[in-house]
Amino acid sequence: MALTAPATDFFGTRLEPAALVAGLRAQGLERFALILRDDEAVLRAPADGGDALARAQTWLRGALSPLLPCRVERAAGAGPRGGVFRDRRRRPPEVVAVAEARDEADAGRAEAEL
Numbered sequence: 001m002a003l004t005a006p007a008t009d010f011f012g013t014r015l016e017p018a019a020l021v022a023g024l025r026a027q028g029l030e031r032f033a034l035i036l037r038d039d040e041a042v043l044r045a046p047a048d049g050g051d052a053l054a055r056a057q058t059w060l061r062g063a064l065s066p067l068l069p070c071r072v073e074r075a076a077g078a079g080p081r082g083g084v085f086r087d088r089r090r091r092p093p094e095v096v097a098v099a100e101a102r103d104e105a106d107a108g109r110a111e112a113e114l
Contacts, residue, residue, distance in 0.1 A: 007036055007087075009063060017085035020063065024083055027059050028052030033079030034060070038091045040069040047074040 006014040035042040099110035
């Protein structure tokens with residue numbers, strides 16, 4: 001079952017799976033699978049990834065939240081040519097809303113709008 005919640009960066013900006021795959025490809029990776037889990041991101045890539053793999057891991061850490069660990073798994077059959085994104089998250093997303101209120105009437109309106 002795929003979760004419909006978007007991947008987000010440190011600031012909560014939505015990251016499209018296609019953009020994550022394209023970003024990793026731009027670092028020189030040809031075959032890989034990016035697996036997003038509740039507690040970590042896993043970049044599965046060939047054992048002979050070399051400098052491209054190091055660049056990709058650094059780029060991925062910068063793209064995602066620093067609070068989400070990002071590790072590399074080196075495997076012979078790492079993923080298809082061109083890369084793939086797999087969403088393996090199971091926890092339901094949490095939504096946090098913030099509103100600024102100057103007085104009680106403002107607070108009531110802000111709460112109704114949220």
